[in-house]
Amino acid sequence: MQKLEQRFNIQYAFPVYFVRNIFNGEEQLLASLLLQAGEKRHKILCIVDSGVMDMDPALAGRIEDYAAANREVMQLCAPILTISGGEICKSQPAVIESIVRHIHTHHLCRQSFVLAIGGGAVQDGVGYAAAIAHRGVRLIRMPTTVLAQNDAGVGVKNGINAMGRKNFLGTFAPPFAVINDFSFLDTLPPRQQRAGIAEAVKVALIKDNSFFSYLEDQRHKLAAFERRPMEKMIHQCAALHMHHIGTQGDPFEFGSSRPLDFGHWSAHKLEEMTGSMLNHGEAVSVGMALDSLYSHHIGMIGEDDAQRIFTLLTDLGLPLYHPALALMDASTALHEFQEHLGGELTITLLTGIGSKKEVNRIDTDLMKRCIKELAHRFSGRNEVADHRPDRFAPHFSVLN
Ligand SMILES: NC(=O)c1ccc[n+]([C@@H]2O[C@H](COP(=O)([O-])OP(=O)(O)OC[C@H]3O[C@@H](n4cnc5c(N)ncnc54)[C@H](O)[C@@H]3O)[C@@H](O)[C@H]2O)c1
Ligand SMILES: [Zn+2]
Structure with a gap:
């Protein structure tokens, strides 16, 4: 027998910026980022979420003016491409094909840039198309929802829905840079703003007791989407997600453990059962309530901690x-949930506010009793009520 062994390491690094009004003409961040990538006129394909464009039709003009003012470092290689926002862009192959076709028709190369402006779904869909064309065109993400700015947009994954399953196709592909422009949130509907706060509660619960206390202190201001606490929440949540991905030794998820997915096993199923009528953040909130109650009933957290989470x-x-x-x-x-990750069932539970433990077995009878208790205590409160049980037809499997 003969054997050769291949071995190499690649260092990944990308910046995540927090700004306002990126295209107002005075803000030079994008132009200077491109300059750092080389002193030349970089080709850029700009793709915008239809939900963003509908709320701010003047955005296209501001991007074009910005590109014209910085023509020595950037060139929009095609008219701005608007694609359907939300889950549609991840579910219709024609959307991804149109992005790949633009990359081909307008002769983008691996040194060119795709600029993705949109929510988590657009980031996932555009990120996937950019990752597969030429085996990877450089991607600059500009996330426009709370959830995309504090979670989906600052990680290393992309994906589209296929074979009737969510995120069935996708890659791990770190972006070139992420620019979180808070001014995009000015047009974001309240329900979407709130959904993003759920991911901040999640990461505080598993990693950071003092961040949880901050969220508690500021909860009424956050519920009213006050700018400063919202921005601080997004910044800290993104930092915790990035810290986890960068330091826990498994950024490309080769193992079975995904602690960032606290509350997510049932959340994924709820998104599927409701055909995404319950959005990701809302489903995660329900999933966290369930797993917090379960953590309490198996003696891992006290009643007072469970109550703090519910409040x-x-x-x-x-x-x-x-x-x-x-x-x-x-x-x-x-x-x-186990099948998607592979390996042994690994579910993250809480041992306190800000600390977690992974378990490999769940008592499903106790879990059922927890669901009944949640129904008894919280049914009707803050419930997302625009659909009835008879409409919970399976839509697609949800795997983030
Ligand atoms: N890759 C990852 O690591 C990761 C992590 C978490 C979630 N996700 C994915 O993210 C998606 C959810 O993302 P989301 O919560 O950002 O929602 P979304 O992308 O589905 O957007 C929700 C709605 O808001 C609109 N919208 C976006 N920005 C807007 C703005 N500034 N003003 C007005 N409307 C705006 C969109 O058009 C859409 O209709 C899911 O597909 C999920 O699978 C990916
Ligand atoms: Zn999530």
Whole structure:
């Protein structure tokens, strides 16, 4: 037998900026980023979420003016491409094909840039197209939702829905840079703003007790989406996510453990059962309430800590229960969660506010009792009520 062994390491690094009004003409961040990439006129394909463009049609003009004013470092190689925002862009192959076709038709190369302006779904879809064209065109992300700025947009994953399953196709592809422009949030509807706060509660619960206390202190201001606490929350949440991805030794998720997915096994199932009528952040809120109650009932956290979590979620206006939860088969949901990650079932539970433990076994009878208790305590409160149980037809499997 002969054997050769290949081995190499690659260092990845990308900056995440927090700014306002990136295209107002005075802000030079984008131009200087491009300059750092080389003293030449960089080709850029700019792709914008239709939800963003609908709320701010003048955005296209501001981007074009910015490009013209910085023509020595950037060139828009095609008219700005607007694609459907939300889950549609990840579900229709034609959207991804149109991005790949633009990259081909306008002769972008691996040194060119795709600029993605949009929510988490657009970031995922555009990121996927940019990653597969030429095996990777450089990507600058400009996330425009709270959830994309504090979670989805600052990580290393992309994905689209295929084979009837969510995020079935996708890659791990770190971006060139991320620019979180808070001014995009000015047009974001309240429901989307609130959904993003759920991910901040999640990361505080598993990693940072003092961040949880901050969210508690500021919860009424956050519920009213006051600018300063919202911006601080986004910054700290993004920092914690980035710290986790960068320091825990498994950025490309080769192992079975995904501690950042606290509350997510049932959240994924709820998104599926409601056909995404319950959005990701709302489903995560319900999932966190469930796993916090379970953590309490197996003696890992006290009643007072569980109550603090329920009060925070409630006061933020997030749901703690949804009727689809009563119809959920916990064993199947846990099995599907395990299947996507591969390996042994690994579920993150809490041992306190800001500390977690991974377990490999869940008592599904106790989990069912926890669901009943949540129904009893929180049914009707902050519930997302625009759909009935008879409409919980499976839509697609949700795997983030
Ligand atoms: N890659 C990852 O690591 C990761 C992590 C978490 C979630 N995700 C994905 O992110 C997606 C959810 O992202 P999301 O919560 O940002 O929602 P979203 O991208 O689905 O957007 C929600 C809605 O808001 C609109 N919108 C976006 N920005 C706006 C703005 N500034 N003003 C007005 N409307 C705006 C969109 O058009 C859409 O209709 C899911 O597909 C999920 O799978 C990915
Ligand atoms: Zn999430």
